[in-house]
Amino acid sequence: MSGPAGYLSQTGADRDEMLKAIGVDSLDELFAQVPAAVRLDRELDVPPPLGEADLVRHLESLAARNAAVDTELSFLGAGIYDHYVPAVVDTFLSRGELLTAYTPYQPEMSQGILQAIFEYQTAICELTGMDVSNASGYDGCTVAADACFIARHHTGKTRVVLAEAVNPQVRQVVKTYAPGFGMEVVEVPHDGGATDPERFAEACADAAIGLFQQPNVFGVLEPAPDLAAAAAAGGALAVAHVDPVSLGLLEAPGNYGCAMAIGEGQSLGCYQSYGGPHYGFLAARKEFIRRMPGRIVGETVDLEGRRGFVLTLQTREQHIRREKATSNITTNQTLLALGGLITLCWLGPQGLRELGETCLALTAYAKERVGLPLVFDRPTFKEFAVRTPIDAREVVRRARERGVHPGYPIGRDYEGMDDVLLVALTERRTKEDVDRLAEVLAEVSGKTKDGSWS
Amino acid sequence: MELIFEKSRPGRRAGRPPRPDLPVPALPEGLRREQPPRLPEVPENEIVRHFTALADRTFGVDTGFYPLGSCTMKHNPRVNERAAAMPGFRDLHPLQEDAGAQGALELAWQLQEILAEIAGLPAVTLQPAAGSQGELTGLMLMRAYFADRGEERDTIITADTAHGTNPASVTMAGYKLEKVATTDRGNLDLADLRAKVDERTAGLMLTNPSTLGLFDEGIEEVAEIFHSQGALLYYDGANLNAVVGLSRPGDMGFDIVHYNLHKTFSQPHGGGGPGGGPVAVREAIAPFLPAPVVVRDGEGFRLDHDLPKSIGRVRGFAGPFGVFVRSYAFIRAYGPALREMSEMAVLNANYLLARLKDVYELPYDRHCMHEFVLSARALKREHGVSALDVAKRLMDFDIHPPTIYFPLVVPEAHMIEPTETETKERLDEFVDAMRTIAEEAATSPETVHEAPHSRPVRRLDEVRAAKEPVVKHDFGEAKGLVPAAR
Numbered sequence: 021m022s023g024p025a026g027y028l029s030q031t032g033a034d035r036d037e038m039l040k041a042i043g044v045d046s047l048d049e050l051f052a053q054v055p056a057a058v059r060l061d062r063e064l065d066v067p068p069p070l071g072e073a074d075l076v077r078h079l080e081s082l083a084a085r086n087a088a089v090d091t092e093l094s095f096l097g098a099g100i101y102d103h104y105v106p107a108v109v110d111t112f113l114s115r116g117e118l119l120t121a122y123t124p125y126q127p128e129m130s131q132g133i134l135q136a137i138f139e140y141q142t143a144i145c146e147l148t149g150m151d152v153s154n155a156s157g158y159d160g161c162t163v164a165a166d167a168c169f170i171a172r173h174h175t176g177k178t179r180v181v182l183a184e185a186v187n188p189q190v191r192q193v194v195k196t197y198a199p200g201f202g203m204e205v206v207e208v209p210h211d212g213g214a215t216d217p218e219r220f221a222e223a224c225a226d227a228a229i230g231l232f233q234q235p236n237v238f239g240v241l242e243p244a245p246d247l248a249a250a251a252a253a254g255g256a257l258a259v260a261h262v263d264p265v266s267l268g269l270l271e272a273p274g275n276y277g278c279a280m281a282i283g284e285g286q287s288l289g290c291y292q293s294y295g296g297p298h299y300g301f302l303a304a305r306k307e308f309i310r311r312m313p314g315r316i317v318g319e320t321v322d323l324e325g326r327r328g329f330v331l332t333l334q335t336r337e338q339h340i341r342r343e344k345a346t347s348n349i350t351t352n353q354t355l356l357a358l359g360g361l362i363t364l365c366w367l368g369p370q371g372l373r374e375l376g377e378t379c380l381a382l383t384a385y386a387k388e389r390v391g392l393p394l395v396f397d398r399p400t401f402k403e404f405a406v407r408t409p410i411d412a413r414e415v416v417r418r419a420r421e422r423g424v425h426p427g428y429p430i431g432r433d434y435e436g437m438d439d440v441l442l443v444a445l446t447e448r449r450t451k452e453d454v455d456r457l458a459e460v461l462a463e464v465s466g467k468t469k470d471g472s473w474s
Numbered sequence: 475m476e477l478i479f480e481k482s483r484p485g486r487r488a489g490r491p492p493r494p495d496l497p498v499p500a501l502p503e504g505l506r507r508e509q510p511p512r513l514p515e516v517p518e519n520e521i522v523r524h525f526t527a528l529a530d531r532t533f534g535v536d537t538g539f540y541p542l543g544s545c546t547m548k549h550n551p552r553v554n555e556r557a558a559a560m561p562g563f564r565d566l567h568p569l570q571e572d573a574g575a576q577g578a579l580e581l582a583w584q585l586q587e588i589l590a591e592i593a594g595l596p597a598v599t600l601q602p603a604a605g606s607q608g609e610l611t612g613l614m615l616m617r618a619y620f621a622d623r624g625e626e627r628d629t630i631i632t633a634d635t636a637h638g639t640n641p642a643s644v645t646m647a648g649y650k651l652e653k654v655a656t657t658d659r660g661n662l663d664l665a666d667l668r669a670k671v672d673e674r675t676a677g678l679m680l681t682n683p684s685t686l687g688l689f690d691e692g693i694e695e696v697a698e699i700f701h702s703q704g705a706l707l708y709y710d711g712a713n714l715n716a717v718v719g720l721s722r723p724g725d726m727g728f729d730i731v732h733y734n735l736h737k738t739f740s741q742p743h744g745g746g747g748p749g750g751g752p753v754a755v756r757e758a759i760a761p762f763l764p765a766p767v768v769v770r771d772g773e774g775f776r777l778d779h780d781l782p783k784s785i786g787r788v789r790g791f792a793g794p795f796g797v798f799v800r801s802y803a804f805i806r807a808y809g810p811a812l813r814e815m816s817e818m819a820v821l822n823a824n825y826l827l828a829r830l831k832d833v834y835e836l837p838y839d840r841h842c843m844h845e846f847v848l849s850a851r852a853l854k855r856e857h858g859v860s861a862l863d864v865a866k867r868l869m870d871f872d873i874h875p876p877t878i879y880f881p882l883v884v885p886e887a888h889m890i891e892p893t894e895t896e897t898k899e900r901l902d903e904f905v906d907a908m909r910t911i912a913e914e915a916a917t918s919p920e921t922v923h924e925a926p927h928s929r930p931v932r933r934l935d936e937v938r939a940a941k942e943p944v945v946k947h948d949f950g951e952a953k954g955l956v957p958a959a960r
Contacts, residue, residue: 024814027549027815027894028814028895030897030898038898042821042828042841050821050824054689054721055691058722058725058727063719066809067588070809075557080562082578083561083562084562086570087574088567089565092574096567102567104491106489108521108525111522114555115529116537117529117530117534118532118744120534120540120547120744121534122874123745126865126874127931127934128869128930130745132528132529133528135477135531145946146512147513153946156746158789160790169646189787189791193786196785200617202648241502269507270507271504271506271507272511292565292566293566293794294566294567294568294570294575294578294795295568295790295793295794296568296790296791296793296797297797309943316943318939318944319939320935322931322934322935329934330934338637338639339638342638343641343644344645345645347646348606348643349604350638351606351743353603353746354745354747355744358745364514365514366488366489367487367489368487368488368489369513369515373510374491378492378494380501381494381496382494399502420573
């Protein structure tokens with residue numbers, strides 16, 4: 021007898037005593053309610069157990085077969101970015117009380133996490149210029165579907181208008197959800213890398229929602245205030261999908277007429293982690309408060325008049341309202357959102373502005389330095405598109421052999437862009453890194469040292 | 475205590491992003507932010523103290539016993555955290571070329587295979603972000619499956635004991651909802667079902683064991699009723715912790731299954747998330763799974779985006795990968811002994827049930843699976859002490875209350891799920907606390923009414939919070955500030 025398996029604690033003596041207290045002779049008696057025909061009469065066919073040291077060695081061997089930022093100089097972005105995660109984020113996301121708590125249904129037991137969510141809501145409202153934020157959504161894609169659901173019920177209309185320059189993953193998720201909402205999706209093509217407000221206005225006439233991204237998928241700064249006005253002119257709710265890192269420099273969507281602001285929170289406080297878990301944020305003007313999906317924390321007082329925090333407006337939610345709920349969401353991304361809050365506290369308004377300026381400066385430098393033609397001659401924030409003399413996927417393959425991942429070949433998502441590479445810069449890259457990128461791009465694109473094409 | 479915003483003083487700061495010696499280009503007119511966001515201006519030591527205080531005022535599984543029914547608050551092994559933080563996983567970009575992500579893809583593929591074996595169904599998507607998104611994905615799969623067959627079906631049936639997510643998912647997926655009753659033994663009412671299932675029925679959503687913690691003894695007939703009408707069965711995996719390695723949803727007759735990686739497979743709940751909600755399906759439904767899926771090609775692995783019948787994408791990238799790492803590590807620590815995990819979850823629950831049923835009412839007098847529901851109805855009738863009062867008093871014993879007032883079919887409900895990882899001594903402490911509270915209800919009911927007595931705040935005015943919602947800090951602009959709690 022080698023003792024209880026895995027993380028179990030019951031010894032043979034414990035088991036005997038417990039079975040006796042229950043009044044049965046064996047465990048089997050407890051499972052008598054499971055019909056014999058649906059019981060599994062063999063052992064599960066899964067790999068054998070590993071002790072902790074062996075488990076770590078096994079996982080290390082898997083991790084070693086990934087080219088992460090520790091082994092490759094990467095300029096990948098397209099929605100997920102290699103921003104710096106402050107050490108204090110690690111400190112608190114591994115605090116056991118926060119890590120292992122459930123949704124704070126019992127407020128007296130959960131004032132810490134409730135206050136943290138209230139502070140997160142405040143920070144998101146400050147960033148976006150909105151009145152109300154929920155406690156987080158799954159990611160930057162699903163919050164776009166949430167915004168559509170709100171718009172469907174608020175406006176009574178069924179058309180979703182998406183700028184084509186919105187991240188393709190976001191658009192794909194909206195298209196997956198829309199039929200269930202009884203909505204149809206229309207996309208507005210970009211004109212030279214940005215969305216034309218007039219075309220956007222035409223599409224938004226009598227629509228429920230007009231969604232654009234700032235900066236857009238090409239890294240280009242959209243004429244966001246004009247797009248918001250264009251959506252609103254047609255009676256649609258204007259919704260901006262924004263990069264939170266940009267909001268120290270760029271105007272808040274709430275200040276140029278948007279009904280809602282949404283986005284991917286990963287850039288603030290989350291590691292890339294091959295795509296998740298991250299968090300999506302969703303903030304809105306106050307008239308939408310009772311249509312918001314998911315958890316919202318509110319301030320109140322206790323019996324003695326002291327300030328405290330509770331989950332509030334729960335009559336919106338599935339566990340109370342069931343089929344009439346504003347969403348089915350229950351588990352969200354609270355711990356990751358907490359990482360976002362801590363990052364914003366660590367940066368402060370000054371740090372957030374400086375971070376944005378660093379992204380702007382490095383990107384401007386890279387646009388000039390890489391020596392490849394820009395696809396769009398427009399202002400950008402932390403990402404830009406260049407044309408490669410050969411297929412961009414081949415450029416990536418060759419550059420990776422030299423230890424550099426030069427960006428995302430966006431021809432996978434946009435027709436006619438097989439020779440386009442999307443290059444992202446964060447504060448984790450340096451001027452020297454950009455120089456190295458330029459060098460490698462020149463080598464693998466067939467450009468010779470004197471600058472002529474071979 | 476103060477908000478971090480109230481600790482802010484102009485000019486203070488913690489982080490300093492790099493400032494390369496490069497010119498910063500001007501932003502276009504009209505896009506530049508006029509007023510900076512009022513983020514806290516605080517030094518790092520105050521950040522550390524603030525969030526340390528918030529952690530101190532939060533109760534997790536690490537703090538103590540947390541028998542929150544249907545939430546499976548088991549121990550979260552620390553090696554899983556170490557694994558998720560390995561740079562090769564943590565710092566990997568989701569658009570990395572498949573050739574540069576072979577370790578991650580292999581891990582995801584292995585997890586898919588293991589989950590398929592546990593469900594007894596052949597095909598798995600890891601993409602959904604949580605159980606409720608798994609539900610919605612499942613319903614979208616049903617719609618795509620029937621559309622492909624040219625069938626029009628518009629109704630989903632759920633049990634009256636169902637989690638609220640089931641009916642909410644039905645609405646979001648654009649289906650009509652029909653409810654089926656539960657018998658006195660806690661099984662689905664087969665006569666009621668037969669009357670309701672017809673050619674308009676797309677399927678059933680069921681948790682098995684149910685939210686009463688009871689395995690549906692008529693599950694084979696239930697499956698027969700739906701399948702004979704061409705309808706599908708959806709398994710809500712919220713309670714899968716009861717049956718891993720013991721009984722497989724696919725063998726019970728379910729066609730679509732979601733797992734909660736944050737319940738059964740130990741992803742920490744994080745105060746509300748993250749989670750993971752993979753979905754497994756029968757062969758006939760596999761072509762409709764969200765793209766991409768992870769496939770094995772000879773010795774290598776890749777993301778397959780080429781699924782022409784796919785319902786589309788339900789979330790970014792291939793899913794919450796960090797959650798996969800933790801769940802995979804958890805499963806590998808057990809191997810086939812996952813069965814023992816479920817057996818111990820069931821043993822622990824039945825032990826608590828046996829030791830509490832003489833002081834709290836047991837509405838369904840059967841052995842339970844991994845959880846059970848008691849009623850405080852008698853305490854309320856005799857002493858005016860409600861399920862809520864009992865829950866609040868448990869806090870004074872440093873125990874997190876069970877789920878209360880759910881399922882809706884049981885009045886004054888306490889839904890209790892101890893999980894497999896608790897020692898017998900912890901279970902005995904809980905029994906003692908629950909029995910003491912039942913005595914107090916008779917001898918000093920005000921002690922129970924006024925609980926908790928040991929927390930930073932007393933009971934909070936939830937009506938006020940909902941009536942006059944204050945959902946963000948007012949920066950001193952609004953009147954009526956209330957004093958901070960100690």
